[in-house]
Amino acid sequence: xxxxxxxxxxxxxxxxxxxxxxxxxxxxxxxxxxxxxxxxxxxxxxxxxxxxxxxxxxxxxxxxxxxxxxxxxxxxxxxxxxxxxxxxxxxxxxxxxxxxxxxxxxxxxxxxxxxxxxxxxxxxxxxxxxxxxxxxxxxxxxxxxxxxxxxxxxxxxxxxxxxxxxxxxxxxxxxxxxxxxxxxxxxxxxxxxxxxxxxxxxxxxxxxxxxxxxxxxxxxxxxxxxxxxxxxxxxxxxxxxxxxxxxxxxxxxxxxxxxxxxxxxxxxxxxxxxxxxxxxxxxxxxxxxxxxxxxxxxxxxxxxxxxxxxxxxxxxxxxxxxxxxxxxxxxxxxxxxxxxxxxxxxxxxxxxxxxxxxxxxxxxxxxxxx
Amino acid sequence: xxxxxxxxxxxxxxxxxxxxxxxxxxxxxxxxxxxxxxxxxxxxxxxxxxxxxxxxxxxxxxxxxxxxxxxxxxxxxxxxxxxxxxxxxxxxxxxxxxxxxxxxxxxxxxxxxxxxxxxxxxxxxxxxxxxxxxxxxxxxxxxxxxxxxxxxxxxxxxxxxxxxxxxxxxxxxxxxxxxxxxxxxxxxxxxxxxxxxxxxxxxxxxxxxxxxxxxxxxxxxxxxxxxxxxxxxxxxxxxxxxxxxxxxxxxxxxxxxxxxxxxxxxxxxxxxxxxxxxxxxxxxxxxxxxxxxxxxxxxxxxxxxxxxxxxxxxxxxxxxxxxxxxxxxxxxxxxxxxxxxxxxxxxxxxxxxxxxxxxxxxxxxxxxxxxxxxxxxxxxxxxxxxxxxxxxxxxxxxxxxxxxxxxxxxxxxxxxxxxxxxxxxxxxxxxxxxxxxxxxxxxxxxxxxxxxxxxxxxxxxxxxxxxxxxxxxxxxxxxxxxxxxxxxxxxxxxxxxxxxxxxxxxxxxxxxxxxxxxxxxxxxxxxxxxxxxxxxxxxxxxxxxxxxxxxxxxxxxxxxxxxxxxxxxxxxxxxxxxxxxxxxxxxxxxxxxxxxxxxxxxxxxxxxxxxxxxxx
Numbered sequence: 010x011x012x013x014x015x016x017x018x019x020x021x022x023x024x025x026x027x028x029x030x031x032x033x034x035x036x037x038x039x040x041x042x043x044x045x046x047x048x049x050x051x052x053x054x055x056x057x058x059x060x061x062x063x064x065x066x067x068x069x070x071x072x073x074x075x076x077x078x079x080x081x082x083x084x085x086x087x088x089x090x091x092x093x094x095x096x097x098x099x100x101x102x103x104x105x106x107x108x109x110x111x112x113x114x115x116x117x118x119x120x121x122x123x124x125x126x127x128x129x130x131x132x133x134x135x136x137x138x139x140x141x142x143x144x145x146x147x148x149x150x151x152x153x154x155x156x157x158x159x160x161x162x163x164x165x166x167x168x169x170x171x172x173x174x175x176x177x178x179x180x181x182x183x184x185x186x187x188x189x190x191x192x193x194x195x196x197x198x199x200x201x202x203x204x205x206x207x208x209x210x211x212x213x214x215x216x217x218x219x220x221x222x223x224x225x226x227x228x229x230x231x232x233x234x235x236x237x238x239x240x241x242x243x244x245x246x247x248x249x250x251x252x253x254x255x256x257x258x259x260x261x262x263x264x265x266x267x268x269x270x271x272x273x274x275x276x277x278x279x280x281x282x283x284x285x286x287x288x289x290x291x292x293x294x295x296x297x298x299x300x301x302x303x304x305x306x307x308x309x310x311x312x313x314x315x316x317x318x319x320x321x322x323x324x325x326x327x328x329x330x331x332x333x334x335x336x337x338x339x340x341x342x343x344x345x346x347x348x349x350x351x352x353x354x355x356x357x358x359x360x361x362x363x364x365x366x367x368x369x370x371x372x373x374x375x376x377x378x379x
Numbered sequence: 380x381x382x383x384x385x386x387x388x389x390x391x392x393x394x395x396x397x398x399x400x401x402x403x404x405x406x407x408x409x410x411x412x413x414x415x416x417x418x419x420x421x422x423x424x425x426x427x428x429x430x431x432x433x434x435x436x437x438x439x440x441x442x443x444x445x446x447x448x449x450x451x452x453x454x455x456x457x458x459x460x461x462x463x464x465x466x467x468x469x470x471x472x473x474x475x476x477x478x479x480x481x482x483x484x485x486x487x488x489x490x491x492x493x494x495x496x497x498x499x500x501x502x503x504x505x506x507x508x509x510x511x512x513x514x515x516x517x518x519x520x521x522x523x524x525x526x527x528x529x530x531x532x533x534x535x536x537x538x539x540x541x542x543x544x545x546x547x548x549x550x551x552x553x554x555x556x557x558x559x560x561x562x563x564x565x566x567x568x569x570x571x572x573x574x575x576x577x578x579x580x581x582x583x584x585x586x587x588x589x590x591x592x593x594x595x596x597x598x599x600x601x602x603x604x605x606x607x608x609x610x611x612x613x614x615x616x617x618x619x620x621x622x623x624x625x626x627x628x629x630x631x632x633x634x635x636x637x638x639x640x641x642x643x644x645x646x647x648x649x650x651x652x653x654x655x656x657x658x659x660x661x662x663x664x665x666x667x668x669x670x671x672x673x674x675x676x677x678x679x680x681x682x683x684x685x686x687x688x689x690x691x692x693x694x695x696x697x698x699x700x701x702x703x704x705x706x707x708x709x710x711x712x713x714x715x716x717x718x719x720x721x722x723x724x725x726x727x728x729x730x731x732x733x734x735x736x737x738x739x740x741x742x743x744x745x746x747x748x749x750x751x752x753x754x755x756x757x758x759x760x761x762x763x764x765x766x767x768x769x770x771x772x773x774x775x776x777x778x779x780x781x782x783x784x785x786x787x788x789x790x791x792x793x794x795x796x797x798x799x800x801x802x803x804x805x806x807x808x809x810x811x812x813x814x815x816x817x818x819x820x821x822x823x824x825x826x827x828x829x830x831x832x833x834x835x836x837x838x839x840x841x842x843x844x845x846x847x848x849x850x851x852x853x854x855x856x857x858x859x860x861x862x863x864x865x866x867x868x869x870x871x872x873x874x875x876x877x878x879x880x881x882x883x884x885x886x887x888x889x890x891x892x893x894x895x896x897x898x899x900x901x902x903x904x905x906x907x908x909x910x911x912x913x914x915x916x917x918x919x920x921x922x923x924x925x926x927x928x929x930x931x932x933x934x935x936x937x938x939x940x941x942x943x944x945x946x947x948x949x950x951x952x953x954x955x956x957x958x959x960x961x962x963x964x965x966x967x968x969x970x971x972x973x974x975x976x977x978x979x980x981x982x983x984x985x986x987x988x989x990x991x992x993x994x995x
Contacts, residue, residue: 141389184396186389244433247418247426260434264600281430285419292408299408303401307394315393319400326404330411337414 020368026297027349027364031061033291034350037278040256040263041270050115053271053352060354064361071365075373079366080313083127083134087158090127093120094161101165107215109165119355121162121170126359126366128158128177129320136185137313151182166215169345173327180323181316241267242274242336245281253284271352273344276336295329305367310374318370321363435609436599439570442590443536445617447550447580449626450652450853454541456550456581461537461669462512464520464530465505468496471529480527484519485509491673507555507572511537511669537669538574538581544663546629548689549622549656549789549851551579552664577667579689580620580852582790587855590617619856621863623652631978632657635971641938641958642690644834645975648950650868651838651847653787655954655975656831658690692785692792695827696957699912699964700755700896701940702776702822704840704884707752709775710763711880718748718883724758728765731814735761738913752887753895755911757821764820769811772819773799778874779836780846781828786871787849795832798825823915834955837942840884841908841950844874889947892969897941900969905980906947907973911964912940914957936960941968945976952979 039054046053097120102112110117132151139146155178162171211219245261248254257263262270262278270278280288299322306318325348332347334340346353348360418426447456464485471477478492487509495506508530512520517532524530538553556575560566565586566575575589576582593614598606625645632643636659645655662679671679679687688694698705710716726742728735737743737757743750751759764772776782782797796802798819800811818824831849839846848869855864876884888908891897896911915937941964944953954975956968 180400184393184400186392186396241433243418244426244429246415247422248430249419250423250427251420260598261430264434264598264606266430266433266601268601280415280419285415288415288419289412292412296405296408299401299404303397303404306397312390312393315390315397319393319397322404323400326400326407330404330407333411334414337411337418339411339414 023301026294029294030349037275038271038352041278057352060357064358067358067362068365071362072368076369080134083131086127087131090124091157098164107165109167121167122355122359124158125173125324126363129324132181133313133316133320136316141185169343176327177324181320184319238268238342239338242277243338245277249281249284251285253282253287256282274336275351276333276347302367305371308374309370314370318367321367434598436597438595440593440595440614442592442614443616445588445619447620449622449624453626456540458536459539460534462517463510463533463535464508464512465533466508467505467529485516540664544661547661547664548658549579550664551581552577552667553581583788584620588617591615616858618858620852621854623850623853625654628655629657639958640684642694642830644691644830644955646834646838646953648838648841648953651850653849653851656691660684660686662686692829692831695793695795696938697914698822698828699914699940700822701910701912701942703760704910705776705779706760706763706772706820708876709767709772715766721745721747722759722762724756728758728761730817735817749887753890755896760820761817764816769816770799773797781832785831785835785849788851795828796825830955830957833942834953837944838953839874841944841953843881846871896965897969899965900973902973902977904977905945907943907945907976908947909941909943913964914938933960936962939964939967941972943972952976
């Protein structure tokens, strides 16, 4: 028997890459907010370090508990999650027109971040258990599974997480298998429905969300107002140039022209400081992580492992693409943090737990032959 | 077995599709890299420029204006720290709310604020809303700062006139450079909002005393707070002015005029130094220099007593009998008249349809030139006018500098009128009528002069004919070199009268005070020579008596003139006084001239003693 408790080289690479990205995140947070947070609280980078510490515990816990055991309780976990999402609408803290957080003393907990991971688990469990044949099993049931969570998150409203939810569902449906004909039907159906749905979605959006989408097309419509975030982020990234401006000279982030530099726009901060070369290195780290994660999924022992890993991969990958994309102005600005880099307790702990689950999948695969 | 195969194939399918997901994500990263290349490498310079534009602000460092002193070193204008409220239109979110807040906090009329906002062309340049905020007002604004974006309080130096309204006209006041001025070469290189002189010596010497603005390049954060200084170009303070004015005498002249409208000019007869340049009513230049509201400005500008008019050089009055000095000179210089020519004054002089009257009912009897001047006999001068004709009088008047700028170093001087046949044809498009000469001969009719012109002419009589250009600024202390640069006295030539003409004038003008109409100017300390004048307020018409009773409405009463110089044998000071709508010159203007002359000679004798003992 091979001792699965001994980490191999592969795992070290995986951990090192993840640590590298986390470290880059902390440095970027430090560079925009080196001093104590308002209200005499600890500096943000210190708090982020504490979150990483807690995240490490979550990471280790996610490795330790066999994912098969976890999957057995997937539906119960998902039901609990839905209750929490409903509760946040009633008891949550309201800020900037959205009700997304539970306030636990100084800590704000965002259940929708955790919900993404639970959704991955429940969908993996579902697809692993069923025959995956026919319309109903392949699309309708997973869609119905996703829908309550999606609606509760839209109600908050949290457009970014809702999009993540949808993407996770769609990508897992695709990975689990869909005939070309069915896929075509699906696309056709969606696009026929889109004009009606658009009307519904558009009118249900908050004003600030609509403005964000409109100013996405042209930030110069209102450079000092609604287009400000997008424009300042673009300026920060562009000003970084080939080699970056360094921590001291990165004026866009240091002088706070770039808003939310520690959370949603942390990528722009990094890009201004380190330039094109620096970002390429960062992209290389993320690419390595994607590669290693998909390797884990590929070599998983069973469909449950594979689907779980694939779900986690699409969850983190989607956040990465959309966050970087919106910072660079190829997507509208929706509130999606950059995994492992943006400041935030829930997102950091959840992302690290997700990485733990990936290693969990990897480490159980060898017992197949046992 | 088959079930295992199916399961195995199914797993293979899952793996295959998984690779698409991986490929998709990696392709996505590649796509993002392309976009990144475009932003950072292709457009990098452009965005770097935008980021510099974000952080760099240029702040004008306003120079301190030069100080102004009187001849004894008394401070007339300096600078004091002041809280000024500025507004950047670009940063305003709610114009209506801002206008309301300014009305509530500072009492600035709402409509006016909105009008100013609408007029502002360049929205990113801060405009001065109110200068000289009180500490309370500054605290109020600071307290509401978060609700009122675009407002900023800046501590700056504010022009201050320690003497208040004293000498307000000659000092002038300062204000923001106007958009029209910015296009002129004299104001080239000035930033919008710079303070420039708007009147008085502040205006004439503006280029010297305004100094050179500096510039501070600072780095600001997103909220506009200054973070660090990138570069500083220091400002240079303006040069200091040393006036020839004697502030003590100026104060005396202004208080002697009191509430009456009028003007007093005193000149040093030996060099044209302006000792007194008083005009009443006056204004406080401090008020005008501190960002007036339109309402206050309107009130000052529409005051029927015209406090902004500097009567010494903008007030054009008929010279009245003081003009007899000119007419007498013209007569003595002509071959048609001599000092011995006698006229019997019966109190009337018929000319055409009119009968011109003497101010003295019943007349003066037989008069020669000296007696006519001493008693200010109108009929004698009617005869001179009739004999000489207007053009001879006009030529002599121009010798004395009348009808021309005196060239004083102050803006907006008026020239008055020296009427002639040519003048009337040109201006009125009418021929000159001989009868009109009769009025001019006693300083009525078309002729008009400024008090300053009369003072210069009187000084020329006193000093034997040198027509000085009045000098208000004697020296400039240059800040760059710390050197005191003297501005030399300048004359405009001489009045070409014969010595015996001057001799007679000196004798007769002294006589005016000792034995004639100017008795009120007689001094126990010094011999004063002078000439009284009573100028009619209603246009060109024959002289009428009886307009000076208390019953006559104030605005129809005559202007009182007195021109004088002293000491009579060795003149050092010349004075011209006019008091509007008050009555006879001998009664009302002469005492003012006397008091000033006594003060000046008393003090300057003390100065001389100091000089002799080397203590000065």
